[in-house]
Amino acid sequence: KHNIPTAAERLRRKRFLSATVITCIGLVMIGGSLHVVRLGSLRMGEMRALATYNLKEESSRIRAAGEDIAIHEENEERKNQAGYTVAEAEALLTKEQWQELDSTVLIPAGKFLMGTDLKKADAASHPQHTVNLKAFRIDKYLVTNAQYARFIAATGHRPPSDWKNGRVQQGVLLRPVTLVNWYDAAAYAKWAGKRLPTEAEWEKAARGTDGRRWPWGNEMDPARLNTYYNVGSATDVTAYANGVSPYGVYDMAGNVDEWVEDDFLPYKGTDAPADVFQGKVARVLSAQDQAMKLSDMVPVNRLYKVLRGGSWKGDPFSTATYHRDYSWPNYASDFYGFRCASDAGK
Secondary structure, eight states: OOOOOOHHHHHHHHHHHHHHHHHHHHHHHHHHHHHHHHHHHHHHHHHHHHHTSOGGGHHHHSOOTTHHHHHHHHHHTOOOOOOOOHHHHHTTSOHHHHHHHTOEEEEOSEEEEESOOOTTSOGGGOOOEEEEEOOEEEESSOOBHHHHHHHHHHHOOOOOTTSBTTBOOTTOTTSBOOSOOHHHHHHHHHHTTOBOOOHHHHHHHHHTTTTOSBTTBSSOOGGGSOOTTSSSSOOOTTSOGGGOOTTOOSOSSSSSEEEEEEEOOOOTTOOSOGGGGSOEEEEOOSHHHHHTTOOEEEEOSOOOEEEESOOSSSOGGGGSTTOEEEEOTTOOOTTEEOOOEEETTO
């Protein structure tokens, strides 16, 4: 015989059931949260692996925004660094190595597709348009530390700020020279009897005439370039033979951003807002802002210079052949470098 529960017993059972349901829901939510945390931890582990160093060392490995600029400006004041003699600089590499690094590639005259109509691309790269160029020559490789050392020895030009006593660090002679601003790059090109490539010349040398997104084709392939911390530093300029452009030019995607001749100006017919191309500098506009260490970006009557190719630090999609980066010509960074060009007859 079953006892009929009283009203009080039914209420107690109902409360117990409700508490059980709420507890189960809570456990599910906690379990889900722990799963998300675990996934986040795994993702952080992946990012640590991509960064190629222990994130506990981050403060000593990644410079704060603007720190490269301050270091470079301080370096401009240095005088009488030991450096190399001309003979010592020449002895850094063999004759065969110098000949290969000094190689140039002929880019034939004709039309090519510049820019892109892809909606997800930065508006500054819009629209795709046809450009007709005369034949020209462009360096097969980025300018290396070894080549820049030869330039410094011959001219007395200031060395990059990461060189100790005016000398290249061990093991990086064939890496692209970095921590050079646009003026440094232009000075080297003039000394070498060349010039910086125009933005159009650079892009044609990188993508050929068929409008491809990367030097090798239309699909991103991380095995063909040095980008997004997949190495963790710049690499030798000869390292990525499988990533050359249709003309055989190396490192037109990744490794280091490359200074070109042009100011950062809009393409005809672009849908990019004019403000994108407006030069701006950080200025403190009031005593209150100064006390709070705040600044505003204020327009100035100066133009940025264009950088191309993306870098070892950047987003892989910034390495697309049409992508336009920009910076002040007096700025330098450990992912800014360059190559030279010349007219076809030279």
